[in-house]
Amino acid sequence: MSNSEKAQVVLRLQGITKRFGPVTANADVSFDLHRGEVIALLGENGAGKTTLMNILFGQYTADEGAIELFGQPLPPGAPRAALDAGVGMVHQHFTLADNLTVWENIVLGVDHLTAPTLKARQVKSRIRDLAERFHLKVDPNARVGRLTVGERQRVEILKALYRDAKILILDEPTAVLTPQEAEALFTTLREAISSGLSVIFISHKLHEVMAISHRVLVLRHGQLVAERATKDTNREEMAALMVGAEVSAPSIEARAAGAPLLSLRAVSTPDQGAAPGLKALNFELCAGQITGLAGVSGNGQAALSDLLSGLITPSAGEMALHGSSPARWSPRAAIANGIARIPEDRHKTGTIADFDLTENAILETYATRFSQRGWMDWGKARAFAESLIKGYDVRCPGPDIRIRLLSGGNMQKLILGRVLEENPDIILANQPVRGLDIGAVNYVHGELAKARARGAAVLLISEDLDEIMRLSDVIHVISEGRLSPAFARGTMRPEELGSWMAGHGFDSHGMDTGAPDAA
Amino acid sequence: MRLEPIEAPSTARRVIPPALAIAATFLVASLLALVAGGNPFAVFGLILKGAFGSKFSILETFNSATPLIFTGLAIAVAFRAKLWNIGAEAQLYAGAVLTVVLGTGALGLPAYLMLPLCALAAMLAGALLLLGPALLKTRLGVDEVVTTLLFNFIFLLFVSYLLEGPLKDPMGMGWPKSARLTPEARLPRLVEGLRLHWGFALALISALVVWVINTRTTLGYEMRAVGQNAEAAGFAGIPVTRVILKTALLSGGLAGLAGFSEVSGLKGALTLDLSPGFGYTGIVVAMLALLHPLGVVLAALFVAAIFVGADSMSRAIGVPSYLADIMLASALLFMVLAILLTKFRLRRD
Numbered sequence A: 001m002s003n004s005e006k007a008q009v010v011l012r013l014q015g016i017t018k019r020f021g022p023v024t025a026n027a028d029v030s031f032d033l034h035r036g037e038v039i040a041l042l043g044e045n046g047a048g049k050t051t052l053m054n055i056l057f058g059q060y061t062a063d064e065g066a067i068e069l070f071g072q073p074l075p076p077g078a079p080r081a082a083l084d085a086g087v088g089m090v091h092q093h094f095t096l097a098d099n100l101t102v103w104e105n106i107v108l109g110v111d112h113l114t115a116p117t118l119k120a121r122q123v124k125s126r127i128r129d130l131a132e133r134f135h136l137k138v139d140p141n142a143r144v145g146r147l148t149v150g151e152r153q154r155v156e157i158l159k160a161l162y163r164d165a166k167i168l169i170l171d172e173p174t175a176v177l178t179p180q181e182a183e184a185l186f187t188t189l190r191e192a193i194s195s196g197l198s199v200i201f202i203s204h205k206l207h208e209v210m211a212i213s214h215r216v217l218v219l220r221h222g223q224l225v226a227e228r229a230t231k232d233t234n235r236e237e238m239a240a241l242m243v244g245a246e247v248s249a250p251s252i253e254a255r256a257a258g259a260p261l262l263s264l265r266a267v268s269t270p271d272q273g274a275a276p277g278l279k280a281l282n283f284e285l286c287a288g289q290i291t292g293l294a295g296v297s298g299n300g301q302a303a304l305s306d307l308l309s310g311l312i313t314p315s316a317g318e319m320a321l322h323g324s325s326p327a328r329w330s331p332r333a334a335i336a337n338g339i340a341r342i343p344e345d346r347h348k349t350g351t352i353a354d355f356d357l358t359e360n361a362i363l364e365t366y367a368t369r370f371s372q373r374g375w376m377d378w379g380k381a382r383a384f385a386e387s388l389i390k391g392y393d394v395r396c397p398g399p400d401i402r403i404r405l406l407s408g409g410n411m412q413k414l415i416l417g418r419v420l421e422e423n424p425d426i427i428l429a430n431q432p433v434r435g436l437d438i439g440a441v442n443y444v445h446g447e448l449a450k451a452r453a454r455g456a457a458v459l460l461i462s463e464d465l466d467e468i469m470r471l472s473d474v475i476h477v478i479s480e481g482r483l484s485p486a487f488a489r490g491t492m493r494p495e496e497l498g499s500w501m502a503g504h505g506f507d508s509h510g511m512d513t514g515a516p517d518a519a
Numbered sequence B: 001m002r003l004e005p006i007e008a009p010s011t012a013r014r015v016i017p018p019a020l021a022i023a024a025t026f027l028v029a030s031l032l033a034l035v036a037g038g039n040p041f042a043v044f045g046l047i048l049k050g051a052f053g054s055k056f057s058i059l060e061t062f063n064s065a066t067p068l069i070f071t072g073l074a075i076a077v078a079f080r081a082k083l084w085n086i087g088a089e090a091q092l093y094a095g096a097v098l099t100v101v102l103g104t105g106a107l108g109l110p111a112y113l114m115l116p117l118c119a120l121a122a123m124l125a126g127a128l129l130l131l132g133p134a135l136l137k138t139r140l141g142v143d144e145v146v147t148t149l150l151f152n153f154i155f156l157l158f159v160s161y162l163l164e165g166p167l168k169d170p171m172g173m174g175w176p177k178s179a180r181l182t183p184e185a186r187l188p189r190l191v192e193g194l195r196l197h198w199g200f201a202l203a204l205i206s207a208l209v210v211w212v213i214n215t216r217t218t219l220g221y222e223m224r225a226v227g228q229n230a231e232a233a234g235f236a237g238i239p240v241t242r243v244i245l246k247t248a249l250l251s252g253g254l255a256g257l258a259g260f261s262e263v264s265g266l267k268g269a270l271t272l273d274l275s276p277g278f279g280y281t282g283i284v285v286a287m288l289a290l291l292h293p294l295g296v297v298l299a300a301l302f303v304a305a306i307f308v309g310a311d312s313m314s315r316a317i318g319v320p321s322y323l324a325d326i327m328l329a330s331a332l333l334f335m336v337l338a339i340l341l342t343k344f345r346l347r348r349d
Helices: A049-056 A079-084 A102-107 A120-133 A149-162 A179-194 A206-212 A235-243 A301-309 A331-336 A346-350 A357-361 A378-391 A408-420 A438-453 A465-471 A494-501 B011-035 B040-052 B055-080 B088-103 B111-140 B144-164 B198-216 B218-228 B230-235 B240-267 B278-288 B293-317 B322-343
Strands: A009-020 A023-034 A038-042 A064-069 A087-090 A167-171 A198-203 A215-220 A223-229 A260-268 A281-286 A290-294 A316-321 A339-342 A426-430 A457-462 A474-479 B002-005 B344-347
Touching (some): A023 A049, A023 A064, A023 A223, A038 A206, A038 A235, A049 A167, A049 A198, A087 A149, A102 A120, A102 A149, A149 A167, A167 A179, A179 A494, A198 A206, A215 A235, A260 A457, A281 A457, A290 A494, A301 A339, A301 A426, A301 A457, A331 A339, A339 A408, A346 A408, A346 B230, A357 A408, A408 A438, A438 A465, A457 A465, A465 A494, A474 A494, B011 B040, B011 B322, B040 B055, B055 B088, B055 B218, B055 B240, B055 B293, B088 B240, B111 B144, B218 B230, B218 B240, B230 B240, B240 B278, B293 B322
Parallel strands (some): A038 A198, A087 A167, A167 A198, A290 A474, A426 A457
Antiparallel strands (some): A009 A064, A215 A223, A260 A281, B002 B344
């Protein structure tokens, strides 16, 4: 799209304001989306991106402001209106029925599956046409439950295209994809805009925003703080705009590894439903090192994390801590053996939402440090919570408020403080910065780096390859419960790791960089 | 229309809906009183007078509240830990049966040994009765709502068998009734000359003890953690299964005490009408108290007052005392709705 010609405005938001009690989620947000344009909506968690999209889709009603779609005013609070007018949304969490086939999912909600007028053959051929045109390779007859995450996303996009969507909204679309799959998605999006669709791309991965968008809108605290043509900006400026200040990531200097503190020898664990268990894993965590575990979500990370957390025991193989295998394995044994555990889901696993900060701070150590003969020492517990709040910069009104009222970043800081105060020598950090703003991300990374510097062994599990490559001394890739060899820092390019993430290389241990889906 | 969660409810938001729930309860009762031909103000006035109008009626209300405090506490303790104990009725009868087995002359102990022994045995009986369903829940994932609820009927039939057979009073003229407790096994009167017995004091002490357990002990902390989020509790190393079993023992034990208190303090013998559903009314009491142990005392007094007062009102002006049941049921329904509205806001789309 050239700047000189004014393309048709397909979507116009004017002065959208939405308040939740004292919190203003969106304050006077206005922008236009043009035909054939990709807008990136950038912002930290809680900046108001999701609220804005929920208003567009009628889930919320805006307190002020109006929306126009293709020149027509959009009635507020009517969830079907936006859909019918040609807006398609691909959610971060897919909304597909696992037990139906691809084509059934696509027509679901458009036609009745049993409607006499529904011609399965016509539907399927239309899906095949769309799939071919937009490079969305997927079999219409496949059952959705059997598809990979990348394929499911293609089905979601096809669903929108099948409904003649003219505007496509993608919420964090690459969070669950390998780099190759993400590249394929971008090919699809380019095809879409060249045939006149418009795209709103919600993300906080800056390099993707640079790669795909024409314009970047930055939301901060519910306000539209900046609007830039993508070619006139850069990653540093966007990051600064997002948080409102220049930020610096912690740097990791190379240093020699210490003794192995934890080792797994041919350890296997059973599959957990659809999630694979570990398949004869050999693995070491060494003192003074950050070991990064890269991989697409759902490839055995949960099993490894549960194992080190004490939630499950190996079904085969041997686990050794400080050289000897623990007699009984449980969360308490893990804590007693000096393992700090930062769980993947801080809301469900890491904290108890309706407990206050004090009660959450002592969740792992109440029995050993904050009680005597069955009686709680709340004075000591509260003092401990206060020291965590101070020492780990947890921003909150005090230790007596329920933790659900804290932002994700502050919640994570409390968890971090809770486990680091025990001076652990092994740290399991499972997706420690997912959903956090850049300030909190750097804080968490800084603490992990500090722990490494004082000789702790850190296992960093993440789906964000950037994060893994920036922090790790050693990188493993996990795919379907199998573990790649250890790659030293800086020896692998992202594409090579991506190829392992896609499952290549495990059998031959050769470098198969062929990416079948990349165009 | 849908519900939107409120992150930080204001004081007004937490107080107004429950107040409205009480108002709505009285409104419904007023309408029914009118239908029955009574002036609502007169009806409520008489209920109030019947429950608190004289020293005698006040003590009668306290007496009626006593078993409800015990069962209310039993339910509150269990529900806090998300152990859905619907079997307090059976646990109450188990406590009563043990009291009768030990207290009708089998042991020649003085009162200061006899009473604690009976109380402990009653607690143990109630506790063991809930331990079974709790083990089935933790080991095999069997829904305790079903097991505890259905066990009530089985156990009541068992009590019926006992009263027709092994425990039948030989001097009872053929009535299904146990022998009377010996004087050493009777809880003394709290106030000389009046019916109020030491069970009421024991109930108040129990409420205090439960409150202290909840707020001051590691067990209380563990029970709350398991109830709020068992996954996070387990991840943090809290022994979830053991905590659920301990909760079951405490809950069942409190319900068993209700049986001891009723037999030893009030009735003196076991009959099949010992409890007109105290185990179930305890659920209402616990819910009205928002599962708070001290709130249970207030809720039990409220419920008892309505029942005692309605009886007296009914005798005076002939409006059926079923009004009390309706008030209780509507209070529960409105309160459940009110609790929802303290946490969620209704939005119309």
